[in-house]
Amino acid sequence: MDFNDTPQQAAFRTEVRSWLEANAERKVEGKRGLNRRIDSEKGLAIAKVWQAKKAAAGYACLGFPEEYGGQGRPLFDQIVYDQEEEQFDVPRSFFAIGLGMCAPTMMTYATEEQKQRHIPPMVSGEEVWCQLFSEPSAGSDLAGLGTRAVQDGDDWVINGQKVWTSGAHYSDWGILVTRHDRSLAKHKGLTFFFLDMKSPGVEVRPIKQISGASDFNEVYFTNVRIPDSQRLGGVGDGWTVSLTTLMNERLAVGGAPPPDAMDLFKLAASTQLEDGEPALADRAVREKVADWYVQAEGLRHIRSRALTALSRGEAPGPEASISKVVSAPKLQDISAYGMDLLDIGGSIIGDEAPADSAFQNGYLYAPGLRIAGGTDEILRNIIAERVLGLPGDIRVDRDKPFEDIPTGR
Amino acid sequence: MNFDFSDAQKALKKQTRDMLRSACDLTVPRRVFEDSSESYSKDVWAALVDMEAPATAIPEEYGGIGFGYLELCAVAEEVGRSLAPVPFSSSVYLATEAILMAGSEEQKKEFLSKLATGEAIGTFALSEGPGLVTANSLSVTYAGGKLQGTKSPVPDGDIADFAVVVAEGTTGSCLALVDLTGDGVSRKPVDTVDPSRSHAAITFDGAPAQLLGSEGAGWDLKNRVFDRAAILFAMEQLGGADACLQMAADYSRGRYAFGRPIGSFQAIKHKLADVYIRNELARANNYYGAWALSTDAAELPMAAAAARVGSIEAYQFASKENIQTHGGIGFTWESDCHLFYRRSKLLSLSIGSARVWKDRLVSALESRNAA
Numbered sequence: 171m172d173f174n175d176t177p178q179q180a181a182f183r184t185e186v187r188s189w190l191e192a193n194a195e196r197k198v199e200g201k202r203g204l205n206r207r208i209d210s211e212k213g214l215a216i217a218k219v220w221q222a223k224k225a226a227a228g229y230a231c232l233g234f235p236e237e238y239g240g241q242g243r244p245l246f247d248q249i250v251y252d253q254e255e256e257q258f259d260v261p262r263s264f265f266a267i268g269l270g271m272c273a274p275t276m277m278t279y280a281t282e283e284q285k286q287r288h289i290p291p292m293v294s295g296e297e298v299w300c301q302l303f304s305e306p307s308a309g310s311d312l313a314g315l316g317t318r319a320v321q322d323g324d325d326w327v328i329n330g331q332k333v334w335t336s337g338a339h340y341s342d343w344g345i346l347v348t349r350h351d352r353s354l355a356k357h358k359g360l361t362f363f364f365l366d367m368k369s370p371g372v373e374v375r376p377i378k379q380i381s382g383a384s385d386f387n388e389v390y391f392t393n394v395r396i397p398d399s400q401r402l403g404g405v406g407d408g409w410t411v412s413l414t415t416l417m418n419e420r421l422a423v424g425g426a427p428p429p430d431a432m433d434l435f436k437l438a439a440s441t442q443l444e445d446g447e448p449a450l451a452d453r454a455v456r457e458k459v460a461d462w463y464v465q466a467e468g469l470r471h472i473r474s475r476a477l478t479a480l481s482r483g484e485a486p487g488p489e490a491s492i493s494k495v496v497s498a499p500k501l502q503d504i505s506a507y508g509m510d511l512l513d514i515g516g517s518i519i520g521d522e523a524p525a526d527s528a529f530q531n532g533y534l535y536a537p538g539l540r541i542a543g544g545t546d547e548i549l550r551n552i553i554a555e556r557v558l559g560l561p562g563d564i565r566v567d568r569d570k571p572f573e574d575i576p577t578g579r
Numbered sequence: 580m581n582f583d584f585s586d587a588q589k590a591l592k593k594q595t596r597d598m599l600r601s602a603c604d605l606t607v608p609r610r611v612f613e614d615s616s617e618s619y620s621k622d623v624w625a626a627l628v629d630m631e632a633p634a635t636a637i638p639e640e641y642g643g644i645g646f647g648y649l650e651l652c653a654v655a656e657e658v659g660r661s662l663a664p665v666p667f668s669s670s671v672y673l674a675t676e677a678i679l680m681a682g683s684e685e686q687k688k689e690f691l692s693k694l695a696t697g698e699a700i701g702t703f704a705l706s707e708g709p710g711l712v713t714a715n716s717l718s719v720t721y722a723g724g725k726l727q728g729t730k731s732p733v734p735d736g737d738i739a740d741f742a743v744v745v746a747e748g749t750t751g752s753c754l755a756l757v758d759l760t761g762d763g764v765s766r767k768p769v770d771t772v773d774p775s776r777s778h779a780a781i782t783f784d785g786a787p788a789q790l791l792g793s794e795g796a797g798w799d800l801k802n803r804v805f806d807r808a809a810i811l812f813a814m815e816q817l818g819g820a821d822a823c824l825q826m827a828a829d830y831s832r833g834r835y836a837f838g839r840p841i842g843s844f845q846a847i848k849h850k851l852a853d854v855y856i857r858n859e860l861a862r863a864n865n866y867y868g869a870w871a872l873s874t875d876a877a878e879l880p881m882a883a884a885a886a887r888v889g890s891i892e893a894y895q896f897a898s899k900e901n902i903q904t905h906g907g908i909g910f911t912w913e914s915d916c917h918l919f920y921r922r923s924k925l926l927s928l929s930i931g932s933a934r935v936w937k938d939r940l941v942s943a944l945e946s947r948n949a950a
Contacts, residue, residue: 171649171870172581179580246580435944450945453938460937463944464889467881468860471867474582481580489859496856547845553855554848558828561843 173474175250176481182247186254189227194220194258203259210264214298214340217261221295231269231293238277238285239293246480267336268292268299272345274418276364279402279411288343288364300341300367301415302332302389307577309334309541310548312347313356313409314567314575317391319348319363321398326350326363328371328394334542338374338387341367345415346396347408352573359572360408365396381534425469426497426539429528431462434504437524441511449511458507465500469493488557495549498539505532582866584649591646592653595630599661602626605915608775611664612918618738618768618777624665627658628697633671637679642692652814652869659818659926662918664775666700666735668815668929672808673734674701677743680807681754681792681800690741690756702739704730704781705801711935712745714752714798719783721746721755721790725763726783732769734929736779743791744783745801752797757788773925775918805930809883810868813890816926817861820890823897823919824854827904834906847904854897861886861893881947884940891927891936898923 175183197203204216224230225239232248234240241247273292276285291297308315317330328348338344344367351359367374371394376384403411429437438450438459449455472493476486508529509516519530540546554560567575584592603623611617627633635651637643651671658667675694678686678701693699707718708731719728726744733742736759744755759766763786766779792800828851831842841847868886871879898919902909909916927933 171583171585171866171873173870175580432944435941435948439945439948450941456941457934457937459944460884460888460940463940464864464885465860467867467885468863468889471582471863472859474580475863475866477580478582489863492856492859495852496860547849550849550852551845553852554842558824558848558851558855560828560831560848560851561840563843563845564839 179246179250179481183250183254186229186251189229190254190258193223193227194255194260196257197259201259204261210337210340213261214264217264218295220261221263221265225294230295231273234273234277234289234293238273238289244480244483246477249477249480264298264337264340265292265295267301268297268341268343271301271415271418272299272343272364275345275402275411275415278414279362280364281399284400297342298337298340300335300338300344302335302338302344302346303412303415304334305331306333310545312412313360315347315349315360316352316572317346317348318352319350319361319396321350322395324398325395326361326398326401328363328365328391328396330391332389332391334377334386335374335389336386338367338389339376343367344389345402347412349572350405350408353571354406355569356567356572356575357409358406360412361405362402362408362411363396363400364402365394365400369394369396371395379538381531425493426501427532427535429501429504429508429525429532431459431466431504433525433528434462434508435459437508437529438511440524443511455511462500462504465496469496488553491549491553491557494539494543495546495553498536499546501532501539502536505529505536509533582870584653584866588649588653591650592657595632595654595657596660598626598630599623599657599663603661603663605662605918608662608664608918608922609915612773612775615768615774619666619735620664623663624667624697627663627665627667631695632667633675633697634695635671637675637691637695641687642695644695648810648873649869651811652865652872655811655814656818656821659815660822662775662819662822662922666702666738668808668812669702669735669739670694670700672811673703673804673930674739674741674743676807677703677754677791677800677804678756680804681796686756686789686791693740699740700735700738702733702735702742703804704733704736704742704744706730706732717745717747717752719744719746721748721753721788724787724789726755726757726786726788729780729782731780732771732778733781734776734778736781737766737768737777742781744788745797748790748794748797751795752801753794754791754797754800755788756791757783757786761787763787771925773921775922776925806880806883807872808930809887809936810865810872812926812930813861813865813868813886816890816894816923817858817865819919819922819926820854820858820861820894820897823894823901823923824851824858826916826919827851827854827897827901830905841904850900850904854893854900857889857893857896861889864889880943881940884936884943887931887936888933888940891933894923895927 228241229251231240232243233245236242273289305315319326319328344365346363346365348361349359350361371392373390375388377386378384438455439448441449443449443452472489476490479486519527523530555562607620611620631644632654634643635646636648639645678690694701705712719730739759741758744757746753746755763784766781769778769780771778831847832840834841864885868882871882902916902920905916908914
């Protein structure tokens with residue numbers, strides 16, 4: 171048991187580190203840097219420059235095959251790169267959904283010509299992609315989606331609405347799952363496409379979240395035409411194709427932003443309670459810090475276990491699936507508790523708030539994290555069914571024609 | 580990155596598991612539990628000795644097999660899974676570790692080889708009845724080579740051959756090694772919530788004892804022994820928690836209500852998913868603890884406390900939700916659920932409860948941050 175790189179990994183790490191030293195600045199504690207919240211247009215422009223630089227040096231998508239702009243390296247090398255990049259002040263990535271979810275779906279189902287056309291510009295950051303899955307009536311029950319696709323000659327005509335689409339407002343392309351036949355059972359009547367987001371009839375409206383930020387959108391489709399050549403998988407294979415995307419989502423969505431247990435530790439050490447002592451001297455506060463530290467450390471070591479598997483070229487074990495279901499509620503609880511330590515002053519958000527408002531921002535961001543990419547509840551179902559082997563729920567809608575399924579409206 | 584047990588360590592774990600599965604199915608802890616004349620299972624102890632389990636981490640020069648702590652962790656998990664009613668933790672995690680840490684060359688030579696072969700069973704005596712013992716509250720004294728006072732409950736105190744006793748010496752606290760079969764020692768069994776593991780009240784009345792380590796260092800040595808033992812206890816707790824999850828999941832697949840397996844209800848699924856999540860967090864912390872123990876890493880105090888806290892909570896949660904998943908049948912004497920429920924509580928109290936370890940954890944973080 172050790173935490174060391176293999177000689178090859180160590181050599182690669184050195185190479186990556188020296189490239190980063192030459193091309194980016196190291197993070198400075200307490201300094202905001204490039205990653206602070208800036209409006210997406212400006213942020214995107216900066217991110218595209220950085221992505222292009224990475225791509226030119228061969229670091230953009232290390233695991234992708236060489237013919238599509240990658241280096242065909244083991245997944246572990248990507249992790250080495252990410253660990254090193256984490257130490258530097260680089261712009262936040264606008265490309266995670268495209269590279270993490272859309273690209274693997276395209277690689278599995280697109281034609282060779284389409285892959286050659288679309289994947290390299292994704293890698294270099296020239297073209298940004300989004301994923302058009304959730305709908306107002308289809309969230310956890312994604313297969314209940316109703317956006318219609320009707321074939322018309324060599325085209326399909328799309329009408330309906332998607333929601334919670336990250337980055338739709340700046341995306342060039344999207345992957346889309348639709349319903350082509352309402353008379354079939356719900357999982358059978360789905361068909362999958364990719365489309366140009368600038369197509370006539372596509373309208374993107376930002377959603378204002380509880381934090382006030384707008385990271386997601388509603389996307390409306392009014393008689394949008396998609397060529398049949400942009401269908402991924404067969405007519406009626408939409409669910410199977412979606413599962414490819416979602417499998418990759420589980421790999422892409424994992425941890426949570428700060429504050430974590432040690433941020434609370436630091437806040438508690440520098441905040442006084444009633445008796446003038448630091449909050450960290452209070453036994454009740456210490457217990458809370460300890461509880462979250464144990465969770466945070468558990469997640470860190472689970473990650474080390476997953477990296478060990480990847481380093482050996484194996485798939486990570488099922489324990490890797492628990493990351494988000496632990497880290498999202500932890501973020502919510504730590505944020506709320508940190509605010510408690512500051513008393514009514516904990517309500518202040520902005521320059522006066524300690525830790526760059528991390529606790530207040532975490533409080534307002536965490537509810538979304540508990541829902542996005544699989545709710546706490548859905549993830550527990552997945553653990554129970556796939557890991558513990560418990561029987562599936564009884565599905566009252568599975569074999570009915572979609573049009574006969576009650577909607578409650 | 581190689582954060583995993585080696586193939587040889589995994590093989591040892593499987594060998595231990597297979598051996599315990601045949602030598603120690605749940606009828607064995609139940610028999611010790613129900614028969615007050617049997618303090619521990621001599622057969623299971625003999626089988627563990629036969630595979631040299633107590634000798635695992637003892638260096639060869641003292642009669643051990645010098646495998647190391649990763650191997651011992653692998654064995655501990657299986658001991659916990661099987662609810663083995665044997666003095667393994669007292670003799671191996673506590674007495675052996677105390678002598679390895681504080682013993683003179685002579686003491687190591689004399690005691691370790693006997694511990695390695697199972698010829699002697701050792702234990703560790705700290706508690707002095709209900710309530711927390713602190714460095715300033717010790718009532719058992721050591722002076723002029725003799726112990727005076729009562730320790731209770733002492734794990735395996737009725738069967739152990741010798742004990743390491745935390746006592747108030749003439750210049751502060753100390754550890755004293757005492758022959759429990761000798762003069763000035765009287766012992767009386769104590770009933771606990773888990774009768775599958777025996778405990779005793781031991782009264783010393785001028786019992787001859789020898790210092791283990793220097794006088795004044797007792798409390799610090801105790802803490803250091805407990806840091807190491809915490810990881811081994813945590814591995815036992817993890818084994819038990821895993822057994823509870825397995826039991827509950829199996830039952831929920833086979834038990835039908837409302838015309839379907841109860842495991843198809845989300846109320847049960849989410850409960851058992853939560854058990855799984857806690858167990859896996861505990862496992863990850865324990866593996867890190869195992870690494871810290873095996874390398875004597877500077878992170879040991881943090882790693883030990885995190886392993887201990889996570890495993891206490893995982894086992895307590897798994898054992899109570901196992902009963903809940905079983906429903907009424909799980910509350911009967913005949914069901915095995917309560918054997919785990921009782922053991923999980925006992926283990927959560929041995930060497931300090933979660934409340935104590937959470938405080939130690941934050942203290943360790945404070946020391947690290949100050950450094």
